[in-house]
Amino acid sequence: MRRPFVVGLTGGIGSGKSAAADGFAALGAAVVDTDLIAHQLTAAGGGAIEALRDAFGNAAISETGALDRVAMRERVFADPSERQRLERILHPMIRRESDRQCGLAEAPYVVLVVPLLIESGGYVGRCDRICVVDVPEQLQIERVLRRSGLSSDRIRSIMAAQASRETRRAAADDIIDNSGDLTDLRSRVETLHRLYLALAAKSG
Numbered sequence: 001m002r003r004p005f006v007v008g009l010t011g012g013i014g015s016g017k018s019a020a021a022d023g024f025a026a027l028g029a030a031v032v033d034t035d036l037i038a039h040q041l042t043a044a045g046g047g048a049i050e051a052l053r054d055a056f057g058n059a060a061i062s063e064t065g066a067l068d069r070v071a072m073r074e075r076v077f078a079d080p081s082e083r084q085r086l087e088r089i090l091h092p093m094i095r096r097e098s099d100r101q102c103g104l105a106e107a108p109y110v111v112l113v114v115p116l117l118i119e120s121g122g123y124v125g126r127c128d129r130i131c132v133v134d135v136p137e138q139l140q141i142e143r144v145l146r147r148s149g150l151s152s153d154r155i156r157s158i159m160a161a162q163a164s165r166e167t168r169r170a171a172a173d174d175i176i177d178n179s180g181d182l183t184d185l186r187s188r189v190e191t192l193h194r195l196y197l198a199l200a201a202k203s204g
């Protein structure tokens with residue numbers, strides 16, 4: 001399979017990964033989003049449903065045929081070995097599908113969005129470059145509060161389970177400071193886009 005130049009894009013919850021990825025896509029990059037792939041695999045008719053039914057029983061699948069996310073979230077929250085079992089099924093499928101989509105990309109480079117890129121390690125080796133979207137923690141919390149119905153306690157507990165800001169920054173080749181407005185983000189993305197075009201051309 002053709003191997004495109006891959007930029008791994010990561011950042012904590014609410015840092016602005018999706019907003020940054022949209023910016024790269026608008027400039028012509030291909031975007032492969034592992035969260036989106038996970039959702040598609042676990043939607044009704046998705047490629048993971050039968051394996052999940054075999055592993056967790058009918059109770060894990062809702063009437064519509066999709067993974068019952070609420071039931072599964074409670075189950076894995078209550079029992080870490082259940083989380084491992086779920087991840088052992090889903091992670092290789094997500095990996096295979098993201099490889100497939102990267103291989104099909106026609107764009108000059110691929111932005112591979114992986115929320116836990118630094119934490120899980122599995123994707124680092126296939127990224128030519130690691131780009132971290134970075135904001136102060138307070139701003140992260142404010143933006144997630146505005147976006148979703150999560151409580152600030154819940155957001156903090158998600159953040160506590162993710163890599164620290166320092167760890168993430170230390171692993172980055174490039175850091176997008178997303179503490180400004182969306183226009184500011186767009187111009188930072190544009191600057192990096194030019195860099196990635198040049199790096200991709202050199203590597204190809």
Ligand code: ADP
Nearest residue numbers: 013014015016017018019143147180181182185
């Ligand atoms: P992530 O994908 O990292 O979880 P999002 O891209 O969804 O983060 O951004 C979190 C929220 O903050 C979204 O509602 C998004 O529209 C908003 N947002 C992102 N970047 C900015 C910005 N620079 N200024 C204002 N709001 C932003």
